[in-house]
Amino acid sequence: MGSHHKHDPMYLANRAYDTESLLANASESLGSASEMLNNFAATLEPAHRKTAIGIAQLVMMSVLAVNQALDHVEV
DSSP: OOOOSOOOOSSOOOTTSOHHHHHHHHHHHHHHHHHHHHHHHTTSOHHHHHHHHHHHHHHHHHHHHHHHHHHTOOO
């Protein structure tokens, strides 16, 4: 049965960091995820490899979006 208690989030962005720092970290994390997916895809059979590469491409599109947002952050 579901709990009615409010739980603190397990992970959250530290409010002490500015937007530029958070976006830079997100870009690095997404880039690493894309690299890991591509490495993992290389170990898979062709049918599953296409799925993993497709996910890696979605992650890479997110990298591009985050980097574009980072370019628009005023320093």
